[in-house]
Structures are given as structure tokens and as C-alpha cells.
Amino acid sequence: MVKAVVGENGSSLSISLSRIIGPFNIPQVSHFSTCACLSDKQQYPSFFRTVPSDQFQADALAKLVKHFGWNWIGAVRSDSDYGNNGMASFLDAARKEGICVEYSESLSRTQPRSRFQRVADVIRRSTSTVVVAFAAAGDLRLLLEELLLEPSPPRQWIGSEAWVTNTDMLRFSFCAGTIGFGIERSVIPGLRDFLLDLSPSKVAASPVLTEFWEETFNCRLGKSAATDKRLCDGTEDIKTLQIPYTDISQIRITSMVYKAVYAIAHAIHNAVCQKTNSTTQCDKFTRIESNEVLTQLKKVNFSQHGYDVSFDANGDPVARYELVNWQKRESGNIEIVTVGHYDASLPVGQKFRTNRNLTWVNGGTQVPVSVCTNSCSPGTRKVLQKGKPICCYDCIPCPEGEISNVTDSPDCFPCPNEFWPNAERDTCLPKPVEFLSYNEVLGIILAAFSVGGASLAIITAAVFYRNRTSPIVRANNSELSFLLLFSP
Incomplete structure (x- = not known):
């Protein structure tokens, strides 16, 4: 009788559920399962989701790291389908962007504390100042609690x-300055009024609401709670409280559930309704099969309260994220502030944009630096360090007669003829033209020798010419002698 399923939260649970209901062609629409593996229609043909795939998020995170000039980072992930697949996608995207990873550690809340201590020690000893965490909140919380016991040097967290x-x-105040991509917020009309419409009579009818009410107001309803609490007198008003329950300013996952429910509703509506000309006829008593709902879900495309809902061939929606930043206020509290957006549907170069100033680790306003080696200045060349990633290298001065004129040059090259390198070996300068002056001592001496030599040659030539008929001159081959005397 089930026509569709909304859920699950975690990717591992959705994988298990999809393998059970998939053979029956029962569509599944998840609101928070982001593993890219679920886009494989061969394995999960009936799976859809209203939350973007981690493949898009991994690409966005790699571009974010590249945007701020970080090429030496650490990586932490949950030891689950979500964390392992998400981090694998991120590392692949990071390699394409020329980013190197100093360490990559996995963790799970089911592991012993010693595992979290080891990962915390790795972070403390690392030389990279940026940590990318592709993890579930429950897993990362245990790691941050371990770091809280013995703080590490300042680290910029990317979430x-x-x-x-x-x-x-x-x-975790030491994580102030954290940045990352979050699911877009949206407004669900009437949700706040619905949540606040709680009276003692409605609360008493539900065990869940009863427990919530008693914990919130520290009182008991009738005999349902411990006797050490006062009785609720009926004056309790949920509207007067400022608690997470009444705060709908950060509605994110809830909106994904909202979209999933409406997507199924539209699919069922399209399955039972026939549109003829300008009228639509719906037979609410028509018995439909789950595979009909599955077929209609693939075609769903509608707008609901300002946002679009549709699925591509892999069952994924258009990937849109908010860039959020943990900013510390004067009161000392940390708030989640939206500082930009990422839209995968936009052209290359326009997908990522920021619209507000960011604060960084320790409340700084300058972008932190996280590189394995500082850039090689002009006049030097890069030489990779043996056994290290490509981001780690030494800067070697150019050899004599060669230069490099760009930062991080892999090679040096010789100057053209008539040029030579400057002292910094980052540019070629023309060789100066030097000449002797007749006013200088060396010039006078050389000129005197030249004039004297020329004079001797002329005198000798005159003597040979005058005595050209003599036996001695003729015996010395007069033509060759004249040629030698007047040759340059």
C-alpha cells in the first residue's frame, strides 16, 4: 500500500532502505542523505533527494580552499558512507586544484576514546593551519571535545x-571563524504559528509533547512526571520563550522535508489527474501503483514559496548552498552568518560569490596562510622535496648566467647574447659598451704604439720602393713585401 517514502537522514540508512524498497519500485525521497554514491541509478533506481549530492559540495569546498590560496590542508572525515565518499570526492577535486593534503583521518562515535586522542594529536602536531572536516555532527563533536581538553595551535576549520x-x-568557541557550505534557508509559511499553537490540553494528549513541555517549563502535568517538580498551573506560554524550538530563522533540513513531501504530492496529483484542453479532471478514488508515482517523480518541476523543486536524471536537485561563517559577537556568543552563495547551475566563474566580510580563526580579519612552502621569489627555482607532495619544495637560486622572472618558476633560463643577469637574477640587463679615450694614459700609450707601428711600416715601404731594383729587394720578392707592409 506504500506509494512513496520520505527519508532517511543518514546516507547509510538510505542505502539500506533503498536496497529493500527499490525492487518494488517504491520511490524514496531523502531530505538529508547526501552521499554521491546514491546518484548511481543502477544500484538505486528509485532514489531521489531534495538535498544536493556531496559531489557538488566537494567541488565547492575545493574551489573555496583554492579561492583563499590554501594548498596545504588537513582532512578529517566520518568513518561512514557519508564521510568516506564525501572526502574521496573532495580529495579528487582538491588534487585537480593543486591542493595537497598533509593528513587524512577518519573517526566514528563508536570508536574508543584513544582513537579521538590520536586524531587530536595529529591535528596539534600538523603544520597545516586549515582543517577540512567532512563529518557528521556527532562524530566531530567528540573530536572537538578532545581538542578542548588540550587546545591545539589556532586552526581554521572548513565544514x-x-x-x-x-x-x-x-x-566550541575555539572554532570561531569556521566557514563552510550549508543548505539554503527557506521560509515555510505558517510553520511558526503552528509550532506556537500549543495549549496544555494539546500537550497532555501527546506523550512526546508532554515530555517537551515539562522539560521546557520545569513543571509536571498531572502524574506524568517526577514528584519533585511543581505542577504546571496553565500560565505557561511557549510564545514568551526564546529557545531553539521557537527559532525558525535557521530552517534548513526542515525545508528539505517540506520539499520532499510536496514533490511526492505533486507526483501523486499528476498520476491521478488528466489534463484535457484547459480543464483538469482528477479521480481521487483511482488506485495507483508505486511505479506510477516513481514515473511522475522523474517529471516533477514546480515552484513552492520562492524556490524550485525538480530532479535531474540521477534524482538530484540543482545544487545551491549558502556560504556560512561562525562570527563571534561582542556578547561572546557565536552566530552563523551567511556571507555568500554557491550555485552549481551558473556558468564557470560565477558559481561562487561572497557578499559580506568574513572573520577568521581567533576573530582575525586577515586570511590565514596555510602552505607547505612559501612561494619561491623570482631569481630562484622550485626543487621538489624527495618523498613529499608537490606543494613541498625548496627554493634554489638560479645558477650563474641564468634568471627566473616569475614566482614559483620550475626552471631558470640563460640571458640572450649582449645581456647578462642582474644581482638578484630576476631580469636580464644589456651589457654596457666600454671604450678607451685618447685623454687616458692607456689610450695615449696604445695610440702612440699604433702610430709608431704605422710610421715604421710606411718608412720601410718607402725604402723598399726606392730600392726596388736593387738585388736585395728583388731577392725578397718585392711584390709580396709590399703586400705584407700595406695589409691591415
Whole structure:
């Protein structure tokens, strides 16, 4: 009787569920399963989602790291389908952007504390100042608690959507300045009024609401709670409280559920309704099969309260993210502030944009530096360090007679003829033309020798010419002698 399923939260759970209901052609629309592996229609033919695939997020994170000039980073991931597949996609995208990874560690909340201590020690000892965390909030929380016991040097955290917009994580003040991509916020009309429409009678009818009410107001409803609490007197008003329940300014995952429900509703509507000319006839009592809903889901395309809902051939929506930044206020509290956007549907070069100033680790305003080796200045060349990634190299001065005129040059090259390198060996200068003056001592001496030599040649030639008929001159081959005397 089931026509469609909304869920699950985690990718691992969605993989298991999809393998069970997929053979029955029951469509599954997830609101928070982001593993790129679920886009494989051969394995998961009935899977759809309203949250973007991690493949898009991995590409966006790699471009973000490249944008701020970081090429030496650390990586932490959850040991799950979400973390392993997401980090694999990120590392592949990072390699294409020329980014090197100093370490890549996995963790899971089911692992012993010693594992978290080891990962924390790796972060403390690392030379990279940027850490990319592709992890679930529950896994990362245990790591941050371990780092809280013995703080590491300042680290710039880059977060995935699974934890970077989780308000429970804001208690780790040393992570102020964190940036990452979060799911877009949206407004669900009537949601706040619905949440606040709670009276004691409605609360008492639900065990879940009863527990929530008693914990919130620290009182008990009838005999349902411990006797050490006062009785609720009916004056409790949920509207007067400022708690996460009443704050809908950060609606993100909830909106994904909202989209999933409406997508299924539209698919069912299209399956039971026939449009003829300008009228639509719907038979609400028509029995439809799950495969009909599956077929209609592939065609769903509608707008709901300012946002579009549609699926591509892989069951994925158009990838749009908010760039968020953890900014510390004067009160000392950390807030999640939207500072930019990423839209995968836009042309290359326009996908990523920022519209507000960012704050960095320790509240700084300057972009932190995270490189394995500082750039080689002109006049030197890069030489890779043996056994190290390509981002780690030594800067060797150019040899005599050669220059390099760009930063991080892999080679030096010789200057053209009539040019020679300057002292810094970053440019070629024309060789100066030097000449002797007749006013200088050396010039006078050389000129005197030249004039004397020329005079002797002329005198000798005159003597030979005058005595050209003599036996001695004729015996010396007079023609050759004259030729030698007047030759240059």
C-alpha cells in the first residue's frame, strides 16, 4: 500500500532502505542523505533527494580552499558512507586544484576514546593551519571535545553541511571563524504559528509533547512526571520563550522535508489527474501503483514559496548552498552568518560569490596562510622535496648566467647574447659598451704604439720602393713585401 517514502537522514540508512524498497519500485525521497554514491541509478533506481549530492559540495569546498590560496590542508572525515565518499570526492577535486593534503583521518562515535586522542594529536602536531572536516555532527563533536581538553595551535576549520550549520556545535568557541557550505534557508509559511499553537490540553494528549513541555517549563502535568517538580498551573506560554524550538530563522533540513513531501504530492496529483484542453479532471478514488508515482517523480518541476523543486536524471536537485561563517559577537556568543552563495547551475566563474566580510580563526580579519612552502621569489627555482607532495619544495637560486622572472618558476633560463643577469637574477640587463679615450694614459700609450707601428711600416715601404731594383729587394720578392707592409 506504500506509494512513496520520505527519508532517511543518514546516507547509510538510505542505502539500506533503498536496497529493500527499490525492487518494488517504491520511490524514496531523502531530505538529508547526501552521499554521491546514491546518484548511481543502477544500484538505486528509485532514489531521489531534495538535498544536493556531496559531489557538488566537494567541488565547492575545493574551489573555496583554492579561492583563499590554501594548498596545504588537513582532512578529517566520518568513518561512514557519508564521510568516506564525501572526502574521496573532495580529495579528487582538491588534487585537480593543486591542493595537497598533509593528513587524512577518519573517526566514528563508536570508536574508543584513544582513537579521538590520536586524531587530536595529529591535528596539534600538523603544520597545516586549515582543517577540512567532512563529518557528521556527532562524530566531530567528540573530536572537538578532545581538542578542548588540550587546545591545539589556532586552526581554521572548513565544514561540510552536516555540522557547519548545527547550532549545538557553536559551544566550541575555539572554532570561531569556521566557514563552510550549508543548505539554503527557506521560509515555510505558517510553520511558526503552528509550532506556537500549543495549549496544555494539546500537550497532555501527546506523550512526546508532554515530555517537551515539562522539560521546557520545569513543571509536571498531572502524574506524568517526577514528584519533585511543581505542577504546571496553565500560565505557561511557549510564545514568551526564546529557545531553539521557537527559532525558525535557521530552517534548513526542515525545508528539505517540506520539499520532499510536496514533490511526492505533486507526483501523486499528476498520476491521478488528466489534463484535457484547459480543464483538469482528477479521480481521487483511482488506485495507483508505486511505479506510477516513481514515473511522475522523474517529471516533477514546480515552484513552492520562492524556490524550485525538480530532479535531474540521477534524482538530484540543482545544487545551491549558502556560504556560512561562525562570527563571534561582542556578547561572546557565536552566530552563523551567511556571507555568500554557491550555485552549481551558473556558468564557470560565477558559481561562487561572497557578499559580506568574513572573520577568521581567533576573530582575525586577515586570511590565514596555510602552505607547505612559501612561494619561491623570482631569481630562484622550485626543487621538489624527495618523498613529499608537490606543494613541498625548496627554493634554489638560479645558477650563474641564468634568471627566473616569475614566482614559483620550475626552471631558470640563460640571458640572450649582449645581456647578462642582474644581482638578484630576476631580469636580464644589456651589457654596457666600454671604450678607451685618447685623454687616458692607456689610450695615449696604445695610440702612440699604433702610430709608431704605422710610421715604421710606411718608412720601410718607402725604402723598399726606392730600392726596388736593387738585388736585395728583388731577392725578397718585392711584390709580396709590399703586400705584407700595406695589409691591415
